[in-house]
Structures are given as C-alpha cells and as structure tokens.
Amino acid sequence: MVAAAVGGIAAPASAAAAAPQAPSSPPPLTTSRTIDAFDWKNATLDTPWTRARLRDGLRCPSGRVTFREVAPDESDYGQVIRGRATLLVRKVDTADVNRDGRPDVLVHFLCQRTNKDVGYSWYYVYTFTKVRGYHGSFKGYRPQVLDFVTSSDFASNGRWNITAIDARRGGVDVEQWVRARRSFTVDRTFRWTERWGLVPNRPLPIHPEADRAPR
Known part of the structure; x- marks a missing residue:
C-alpha cells in the first residue's frame, strides 16, 4: 500500500506545476506611409466576413490573415492557405x-478549394484611414471596408460571373454574365449614396444573391 501511494506521488513536480501557455498575439494590421504604396499582396488584414463558405460547404479563411505574394513580379495576387481553402487578394482599381x-x-477576394475549380469571387471597395502612434504622431494609412459591391460564382458550371469591373468617381461599373437557357450579359452601375452606400441601378437577373456579401 505504501509503495502504491509513493508511486502516485512520484509524478514530476515540474509537470504538475506547468502553467498553460498564453495564446500568441495576432500580427499587427498592415499600414503604409502613402495610400498608393499599400502592398495588398503582402498585407495583414481582417477579412470582411467571419463564416463565409463555398457552395460545397468548405469554410473560407477568415479573421486576421497574412497574405504572401503568389509569384514575385509575375502575379497581381497575394494568397493565404488554410486547410483545404485558398484565399487570394488583388487590387483592381483606384x-x-x-x-x-x-x-x-x-479589391478582389477569391476564395476557392485549393487547386480546384470551386469558389467565389467577392469585390469590395476600401477607403483608408489615418493611423496615429504615440503622442498623436502620424503612423500611416490603413484600409477599411467602405462597402461590398458584387460577386462571381467561380466554378466550371458557374451561374454568374463578372466580365468587367471598374471603379470611378461616385460609383463602380460592372458587366456580368448570367447563365440561363440563353446566357446573357448585363451592364450595371453601383452608385455611391451617403445613406445606403453602393446601390445598383438594377438587381442581377435570376441571381440577385450575387449582391449579397458573405457573412
């Protein structure tokens, strides 16, 4: 009985006293000295969604992510891979x-199943805010979501797709293709309003969900 009791007490004291490790702090959000110099392909950003999923149920990377340039000097995209999902980002227009x-x-975000033709493209407009450091000193500019625009169903059998998109003063112009018995293209304009943000002049026929931002 004594031996059994001693054996039970003989666990290393260091293991019993070990404290749980504190979670590592997330990397800081990226800033830049000028708006034009912001490097989207290598930026740390908070995604505009929290639980976005693809058509097949795969969850997209969300929260704070750090992008890395896909191919230096060869690609406009930065990417981050989490599990079976890849998220890409690209600056489209200013x-x-x-x-x-x-x-x-x-800005164009593309979430897809890694190395598979399944995914969604989401387009957002970002504005920039000034970031202050100690004693109010100017630290840089940081992007902030202004509004969601619209999307593409990125798949070999995609139901709608963006064929052209351009930003301009006061709005965003979009040309979208829609799959139907006889597929067609639609020209739309998203005009900026102070109360409602970007408002399209018409919904996308057949698939108005194209203008629904991921959550």
Whole structure:
C-alpha cells in the first residue's frame, strides 16, 4: 500500500506545476506611409466576413490573415492557405468612389478549394484611414471596408460571373454574365449614396444573391 501511494506521488513536480501557455498575439494590421504604396499582396488584414463558405460547404479563411505574394513580379495576387481553402487578394482599381476627395481601392477576394475549380469571387471597395502612434504622431494609412459591391460564382458550371469591373468617381461599373437557357450579359452601375452606400441601378437577373456579401 505504501509503495502504491509513493508511486502516485512520484509524478514530476515540474509537470504538475506547468502553467498553460498564453495564446500568441495576432500580427499587427498592415499600414503604409502613402495610400498608393499599400502592398495588398503582402498585407495583414481582417477579412470582411467571419463564416463565409463555398457552395460545397468548405469554410473560407477568415479573421486576421497574412497574405504572401503568389509569384514575385509575375502575379497581381497575394494568397493565404488554410486547410483545404485558398484565399487570394488583388487590387483592381483606384478612384474616389465615395466622393470625399481621397482615393478608394476596388479589391478582389477569391476564395476557392485549393487547386480546384470551386469558389467565389467577392469585390469590395476600401477607403483608408489615418493611423496615429504615440503622442498623436502620424503612423500611416490603413484600409477599411467602405462597402461590398458584387460577386462571381467561380466554378466550371458557374451561374454568374463578372466580365468587367471598374471603379470611378461616385460609383463602380460592372458587366456580368448570367447563365440561363440563353446566357446573357448585363451592364450595371453601383452608385455611391451617403445613406445606403453602393446601390445598383438594377438587381442581377435570376441571381440577385450575387449582391449579397458573405457573412
């Protein structure tokens, strides 16, 4: 009985006293000294969604992510891979979309099953805010979501797709293709409003869900 009791006490004291490790802090969000110099392909950003999923149920990377350039000097995209999902980002265009006198950026996110032709493209407009450091000193500019625009169903049997998209002062112009018995293209304009943000002049026929932002 004594031997059994001693054996039970003989566990290493260091193991019993070990404290749980504190979770590592997330990397800081990326800033840049000028708006034009912001490097989207190598940026740390908070995604505009929390639980976005593909048509087959795969969950897209979300939260704070750090992109890395796909191929230096050969690609416009940065990417991050989590599990079986790949998220890519690309700067598309620059214009004063909300008419505040400062440039805004049209940004393309593509979430897909890694190495598979299954995914969604989401387009957002970002504005930039000034970041202050100690004693109010200027630290840089940081992107902030201005509004969601629209999307593409990125798949070999995709139901709708963006064939052209351009930002301009006061809005975003989009040409979208829609699959139907006789497929067709639609020209739409998303105009900026102070109350409602970007508002399309018409919904996308057959698939109005194209204008629904991932959650």
